[in-house]
Amino acid sequence: MARMATKQRVAISTIGAWLAGFLIFFPILWMVLASFKTELEAFAIPPSFLFFHWTTENYATVQERSDYIHHALNSIIIAGGSTLIALLIAIPAAWSMAFSPTKRTKDVLLWMLSTKMMPPVGVLVPIYLIWRDFGLLDSLTGLIIILCLGNLPIVVWMLFTYFKEIPKDILEAARMDGATIGRELVYVLTPMAVPGLASTLLLNLILAWNEAFWTLNLSTLNAAPLTVFIASYSSPEGLFWAKLSAASTLAIAPILVLGWFSQRQLVRGLTFGAVK
Amino acid sequence: MGQITLQNVQKAFGPVHIIKGANLDIDDGSFVVFVGPSGCGKTTLLRLIAGLEDVTDGRILIDGKNVVAVPPAKRGLSMVFQSYALYPHMSVRGNIAFGLKMAGLPKAEINRKVEAAAATLNLTPYLERKPRELSGGQRQRVAIGRAIVREPKAFLFDEPLSNLDAALRVQMRLEVTRLQKQLATTAIYVTHDQVEAMTMADKIVVLNAGQIEQYGTPLELYEKPANLFVAGFIGSPKMNFVNGEAAAKFGAATIGVRPEHLKIARGGEGWPGKITVAEHLGSDTFLYVDAGAIGTLTARYIGELNLSAGDSIVLSPEPSRIHRFDKDGKSLRA
Numbered sequence: 001m002a003r004m005a006t007k008q009r010v011a012i013s014t015i016g017a018w019l020a021g022f023l024i025f026f027p028i029l030w031m032v033l034a035s036f037k038t039e040l041e042a043f044a045i046p047p048s049f050l051f052f053h054w055t056t057e058n059y060a061t062v063q064e065r066s067d068y069i070h071h072a073l074n075s076i077i078i079a080g081g082s083t084l085i086a087l088l089i090a091i092p093a094a095w096s097m098a099f100s101p102t103k104r105t106k107d108v109l110l111w112m113l114s115t116k117m118m119p120p121v122g123v124l125v126p127i128y129l130i131w132r133d134f135g136l137l138d139s140l141t142g143l144i145i146i147l148c149l150g151n152l153p154i155v156v157w158m159l160f161t162y163f164k165e166i167p168k169d170i171l172e173a174a175r176m177d178g179a180t181i182g183r184e185l186v187y188v189l190t191p192m193a194v195p196g197l198a199s200t201l202l203l204n205l206i207l208a209w210n211e212a213f214w215t216l217n218l219s220t221l222n223a224a225p226l227t228v229f230i231a232s233y234s235s236p237e238g239l240f241w242a243k244l245s246a247a248s249t250l251a252i253a254p255i256l257v258l259g260w261f262s263q264r265q266l267v268r269g270l271t272f273g274a275v276k
Numbered sequence: 277m278g279q280i281t282l283q284n285v286q287k288a289f290g291p292v293h294i295i296k297g298a299n300l301d302i303d304d305g306s307f308v309v310f311v312g313p314s315g316c317g318k319t320t321l322l323r324l325i326a327g328l329e330d331v332t333d334g335r336i337l338i339d340g341k342n343v344v345a346v347p348p349a350k351r352g353l354s355m356v357f358q359s360y361a362l363y364p365h366m367s368v369r370g371n372i373a374f375g376l377k378m379a380g381l382p383k384a385e386i387n388r389k390v391e392a393a394a395a396t397l398n399l400t401p402y403l404e405r406k407p408r409e410l411s412g413g414q415r416q417r418v419a420i421g422r423a424i425v426r427e428p429k430a431f432l433f434d435e436p437l438s439n440l441d442a443a444l445r446v447q448m449r450l451e452v453t454r455l456q457k458q459l460a461t462t463a464i465y466v467t468h469d470q471v472e473a474m475t476m477a478d479k480i481v482v483l484n485a486g487q488i489e490q491y492g493t494p495l496e497l498y499e500k501p502a503n504l505f506v507a508g509f510i511g512s513p514k515m516n517f518v519n520g521e522a523a524a525k526f527g528a529a530t531i532g533v534r535p536e537h538l539k540i541a542r543g544g545e546g547w548p549g550k551i552t553v554a555e556h557l558g559s560d561t562f563l564y565v566d567a568g569a570i571g572t573l574t575a576r577y578i579g580e581l582n583l584s585a586g587d588s589i590v591l592s593p594e595p596s597r598i599h600r601f602d603k604d605g606k607s608l609r610a
Contacts (some may be wrong), residue, residue, distance in 0.1 A: 053330055081321070133506075167359060167361065169357045169359045169361035170360075170361045170363060170364075171363075172328050172348075172355075172357070172479065173355070173357060173361040173362075173363075173422075174363070174374070175347075175348045176326060176328075176348050176349070176353065176354055176355045176375075177349075177354070177374050177375035177378055177422070177426070178349040178350075178375055178378040178379055178426075179349065179374075179378050180349065182317060187374070188363060191362065191365045192365060
């Protein structure tokens with residue numbers, strides 16, 4: 001009797017979990033489906049779910065009308081560049097805060113995080129003017145700088161929590177074992193920090209890849225990444241639903257693949273320190 | 277060789293003096309235990325010797341050479357940490373070999389030494405495992421293996437057994453002692469457990485509030501404690517202290533009597549009282565006695581004693597076993 005109840009409960013929660021998962025995934029599925037419809041079918045009410053005329057013409061049009069490869073390359077350069085620079089700055093920063101903290105370390109960390117609490121639009125005008133005066137508008141450099149700055153607090157925080165988890169004893173043990181600082185770094189610290197570095201890198205790549213506010217406001221064509229490419233399909237001349245979906249599918253595909261293969265790292269990165 | 281000498285070693289963190297001038301001579305090959313309550317500075321003193329902390333003042337000599345400015349890697353000591361501090365990404369072999377690898381020994385020699393150390397510690401079947409796949413006792417052994425393989429001048433142990441369960445602790449205690457005797461390498465061992473101190477040490481350093489209270493063999497500390505602190509810290513159950521008139525009779529401000537040196541007086545002279553708790557362990561009997569103005573006394577008897585709570589008895593101290601202290605707590609030994 002009791003066993004039956006448990007089985008039922010497991011079945012119900014399994015169904016519930018699948019439903020919730022499906023709900024979350026549905027918009028993406030719908031987008032992918034819409035990208036294979038004609039514009040008319042994409043708007044049709046009631047919508048057709050699977051039984052419509054499948055076509056790849058949207059993808060052809062999208063590639064023809066706007067250069068996907070150009071924008072994808074920009075996305076890769078901006079996301080990759082801003083992530084690498086952020087890591088280069090954040091590693092020593094998080095390192096020193098984790099291993100030789102002072103009275104003010106907590107305050108510095110909180111201050112860093114507090115910059116993320118302000119809506120970006122609040123500084124749009126000054127940033128725009130500075131970027132204009134320095135000739136950084138619509139340039140890859142300009143976007144790399146702003147995305148790097150925007151994500152830096154999160155990168156420092158993530159790395160800080162990782163480094164904090166490396167027990168000091170182990171570093172001291174290495175020192176007692178005769179390791180110099182350089183060898184301690186190569187043989188002990190880096191191997192222990194690699195999982196943390198990897199998940200920070202992945203998460204930051206995804207954040208930078210999806211960042212839309214600054215990329216839309218500070219670039220038009222030359223430096224425009226995929227976010228601008230998507231946005232160009234919702235234009236004053238009309239909404240091209242199917243083409244917009246095709247563009248979006250193309251834009252998220254690379255990061256979706258990356259996310260799929262690195263999901264274990266990502267989950268670990270996001271829940272790190274939550275459970276011992 | 278591993279002779280270690282401390283000369284007026286001091287350590288302060290800001291305005292807080294953790295070590296207030298320690299002087300100590302540790303002979304080559306001896307097993308010295310630092311013991312004291314938490315916060316007494318015993319771990320700090322060990323870390324100063326290791327070089328993991330810098331001294332504020334004073335000199336630390338290893339084999340006659342002042343090493344105060346020498347980094348830990350170059351002092352030729354090895355340390356076993358309370359948390360084991362194994363390298364989680366390396367196998368047991370990698371962990372034990374690490375120090376030798378850093379010293380730049382040839383591969384064949386490293387392998388030979390690692391395998392010899394593993395054999396000594398019964399770790400041979402686990403050489404290719406990662407630390408997370410080992411039990412607490414095995415991890416402890418790896419940490420010890422890492423320390424002995426380098427043939428250091430001295431071993432430093434920082435409460436190495438405190439994370440083990442009681443039975444394993446007793447077993448490892450024996451193993452560490454045996455190993456140290458076999459290798460004849462100087463060892464400094466930090467613990468807060470006075471039983472560990474008494475059983476393992478050639479000599480004990482009792483620390484309290486950053487000061488060395490006494491340095492001597494276990495029996496010296498037991499029989500001739502230098503002051504009230506050492507008298508109360510060494511020995512279990514704790515020594516009984518009696519003040520006032522009863523003490524004045526012996527010409528002291530305080531007298532101390534160990535529970536095992538209190539006898540039951542048959543109608544003779546002594547301290548009358550009532551048993552509040554009687555603990556029967558079979559091998560021993562512990563009596564907690566309310567002796568009125570004298571205070572609460574603890575008495576220990578070998579074997580079973582047919583007494584229980586509520587019984588009235590008279591306790592008398594063995595005259596030759598009375599410890600006398602002056603009003604500053606210093607021993608009044610002639």
